[in-house]
Amino acid sequence: MHTVETEIKIKGVYVSFPDKNSGDEIHALRDINLDIKQGEFVSLVGPSGCGKTTLLRVIADLQQPSSGIISVRGMTPHEARLKKKYGIVFQSPVLYDWRTVRRNVCMPMEVIGLPKKERTRRVDEMLEMVGLMKFGKKYPHQLSGGMQQRVGIARALALDPEILLMDEPFSALDEFTKEKLHMDMLDIWKRTNKTIVFVTHNIQEAVFLSDRVVVLSPHPGRVSAVVDVGIPRPRGLNSKDTPEFSHLMARVRNSFEGV
Ligand SMILES: Nc1ncnc2c1ncn2[C@@H]1O[C@H](COP(=O)(O)OP(=O)(O)OP(=O)(O)O)[C@@H](O)[C@H]1O
Numbered sequence: 078m079h080t081v082e083t084e085i086k087i088k089g090v091y092v093s094f095p096d097k098n099s100g101d102e103i104h105a106l107r108d109i110n111l112d113i114k115q116g117e118f119v120s121l122v123g124p125s126g127c128g129k130t131t132l133l134r135v136i137a138d139l140q141q142p143s144s145g146i147i148s149v150r151g152m153t154p155h156e157a158r159l160k161k162k163y164g165i166v167f168q169s170p171v172l173y174d175w176r177t178v179r180r181n182v183c184m185p186m187e188v189i190g191l192p193k194k195e196r197t198r199r200v201d202e203m204l205e206m207v208g209l210m211k212f213g214k215k216y217p218h219q220l221s222g223g224m225q226q227r228v229g230i231a232r233a234l235a236l237d238p239e240i241l242l243m244d245e246p247f248s249a250l251d252e253f254t255k256e257k258l259h260m261d262m263l264d265i266w267k268r269t270n271k272t273i274v275f276v277t278h279n280i281q282e283a284v285f286l287s288d289r290v291v292v293l294s295p296h297p298g299r300v301s302a303v304v305d306v307g308i309p310r311p312r313g314l315n316s317k318d319t320p321e322f323s324h325l326m327a328r329v330r331n332s333f334e335g336v
Pocket residue numbers: 094095103104105123124125126127128129130131132278298
């Protein structure tokens with residue numbers, strides 16, 4: 078039988094910050110335990126302040142846990158980061174305004190010194206995948222918000238990382254653009270077979286995209302539920318109209334504690 082390997086193992090992770098005013102500890106994350114499988118699409122949902130971004134940052138080696146262990150196929154997050162195992166997409170795509178779309182996507186490849194021919198081939202491939210082939214010579218300010226976010230996704234995938242970490246990537250977009258990006262994101266995920274950890278506070282978005290939805294609750298940030306989403310794939314916009322979808326949304330919503 079084919080067994081799917083664990084990509085990210087999170088064991089007993091705590092993160093605390095000192096409160097700026099009182100000096101007390103803020104428990105951003107308490108005893109987080111979670112295994113994420115290779116190729117899985119997992120969303121972290123919860124209200125503001127429940128620790129979603131902190132958990133993503135701990136996985137990405139942008140924040141150190143106060144205690145606990147994170148292992149990425151046996152590596153520490155630091156080793157995984159050095160080996161370019163992560164692609165990261167932020168809420169705002171942070172593009173270089175003086176660089177064209179092509180040169181923005183190219184940036185990580187320039188940093189590691191990939192030969193020009195390989196860079197050109199890879200940029201073409203990435204732009205084709207995110208549907209921006211005709212916009213390579215444009216500058217970021219000439220693009221819509223949705224298109225800018227597509228550039229951010231193309232750039233995050235440029236070095237072919239195994240894991241894509243996404244922090245509320247679509248939250249600033251209008252509903253129509255968001256729906257289109259959801260469909261394209263599922264397509265990109267299927268084509269690339271990445272492991273995706275996706276932070277959102279949008280329950281519908283989480284259920285629509287994910288294999289599993291991890292519900293975090295605040296003060297202290299902890300896992301209050303993990304909901305399996307069994308809705309068949311490929312999913313279409315009409316998947317949202319099914320009783321199963323409504324039932325799953327209700328399950329996620331009802332899992333919030335202390336809000
Ligand atoms: N660098 C920091 N210093 C102090 N406190 C922090 C720091 N980063 C996060 N926190 C605190 O940790 C808790 C979790 O924050 P985090 O940003 O991870 O939550 P979140 O669920 O991503 O929220 P949002 O949806 O608003 O982005 C909050 O109480 C926050 O104020």
